Amino acid sequence: GAVVSQHPSRVICKSGTSVKIECRSLDFQATTMFWYRQFPKKSLMLMATSNEGSKATYEQGVEKDKFLINHASLTLSTLTVTSAHPEDSSFYICSARDLEPYEQYFGPGTRLTVT
């Protein structure tokens, strides 16, 4: 299957700082990428849908000014958590969608810890 990379895999930051997470599709062009958050023992929660060259579509309850998403190319989307707080500590996972059968390929995830 297709490969999606995510960087960094783990990050620890201080409260009030910003953190950028990169998601790359390595062997296909992804017009659509998705950002998920997952708390321990919970299912995936879709945060936003990112389309190349346009603004991201955020799910209800997700602050677009806090979680900045940029999808500048067909192989790269970034999520920036601005002014991070301890409650933002979570497992962030990106996925990239292929054209057929619209399967989503997941990155390995980024574990964010805000101290």
Place this chain on the structure above:
Amino acid sequence: GQNIDQPTEMTATEGAIVQINCTYQTSGFNGLFWYQQHAGEAPTFLSYNVLDGLEEKGRFSSFLSRSKGYSYLLLKELQMKDSASYLCAVSDSNYQLIWGAGTKLIIKP
């Protein structure tokens, strides 16, 4: 509204067979996916069904009945490494994935 239901947790014995059910109600249907997720890791793709019937892939099989809004994932010859969460997801009319909460499968020796 859109809804995906699957059991929260199941327990099975090594070497046995287990069936994980998933029922769904969504606005449109463009296929059903099963993903496996080990603790602390991202989900990995297991299967995709868009037509009714059984798809077999090694020890894993997935079944779909669109008229009943029902799918199951069948795992045979269970191994300890199969202990994981299994996520059912339906692609709706906009090709967005609607996720179930996942079924935690515990394998006992």
